[in-house]
Amino acid sequence: MFYKPWKDGVLPNDRAFIQSLVTDNVFRQKGAIKVLDSIRDPITRQRLRYGEWEYAEDPSTLIEYDAINALFTNYHVKAEGKKYMAVDVARFGNDKTIIRIWHGYRCIHRDELTHKSTVEVSDRIKLLAKDFSVPRPHIIIDEDGIGGGVLDMLHGAKGFIANSTPMYPKETEKYDNLKTQCAYELASLLNEYKLHEDTEDTTVQEKLTEELEQVKDKNVDSPKRSLIAKDKMKQVLGRSPDDLDTYIMRMYFELTWIETGDTVQVTSYANMIRQSSGKGNMIR
Numbered sequence: 001m002f003y004k005p006w007k008d009g010v011l012p013n014d015r016a017f018i019q020s021l022v023t024d025n026v027f028r029q030k031g032a033i034k035v036l037d038s039i040r041d042p043i044t045r046q047r048l049r050y051g052e053w054e055y056a057e058d059p060s061t062l063i064e065y066d067a068i069n070a071l072f073t074n075y076h077v078k079a080e081g082k083k084y085m086a087v088d089v090a091r092f093g094n095d096k097t098i099i100r101i102w103h104g105y106r107c108i109h110r111d112e113l114t115h116k117s118t119v120e121v122s123d124r125i126k127l128l129a130k131d132f133s134v135p136r137p138h139i140i141i142d143e144d145g146i147g148g149g150v151l152d153m154l155h156g157a158k159g160f161i162a163n164s165t166p167m168y169p170k171e172t173e174k175y176d177n178l179k180t181q182c183a184y185e186l187a188s189l190l191n192e193y194k195l196h197e198d199t200e201d202t203t204v205q206e207k208l209t210e211e212l213e214q215v216k217d218k219n220v221d222s223p224k225r226s227l228i229a230k231d232k233m234k235q236v237l238g239r240s241p242d243d244l245d246t247y248i249m250r251m252y253f254e255l256t257w258i259e260t261g262d263t264v265q266v267t268s269y270a271n272m273i274r275q276s277s278g279k280g281n282m283i284r
Helices: 003-008 032-037 042-050 065-070 118-132 147-152 169-173 178-191 202-212 230-237 242-253 269-276
Strands: 079-088 097-104 106-113 139-142 158-160 255-260 263-268
Touching: 032 042, 065 178, 065 202, 079 106, 079 118, 079 147, 079 242, 097 118, 097 242, 106 118, 118 139, 118 147, 139 147, 139 242, 147 158, 158 242, 178 242, 178 255, 202 230, 202 242, 242 255
Parallel strands: 079 139, 139 158
Antiparallel strands: 079 097, 097 106, 255 263
């Protein structure tokens, strides 16, 4: 009775709609969030947990619900091939630095650091790279803000600037920025059950699930693809989507190009394998 008129701007002046999520209630019952998170129906969960009252089969959602759940049970994804590391460096006091290491498409390690200096974060990256044999050029660090200071201490590592132009000139016509381009690549691999998060930690699983559910296109009617703003994700989640950011950055290493005649076409390793086996067309 209140939400729709409020959204449409026709709610009478003597009435008000105040959005209140379970995370806003400091007196909520113990386990209330866990109960809402356990709702299997994605539509009901989005409405009751996140206040997305008009959520249905949301056309802006990039990753299928079943594909997100399968991320933790895709045991067929083997630890093989090259190793990579992605680092999302904490920007503010409540944010956490998240470090992930992949062996091919399988995430084999996750680190979470709190209240660490750039030197401490840099030292931890060096130690993990040595322990897991990750070459320096296969390390990517969020270069925005404090992450730039960490990157300066790791010669040879790559920096990720979310709002930079997409990789390769023609892709600027398709994607708003590099982060959007990588997010679409992530969605493609997840929807084809090609990634695996090797963890039994239910807290990590829940956080990553919640964040992957927020990977949405900002304007599905536009020919140019754009990801919803990080601030919007923070508002819904009640925190920064740090785990999601490491997955998006991992996709940087998947983007490559193939020459077709006089043109250059961007694809991914997964697409190249698909084409070489004669199975279907390009994802994009």
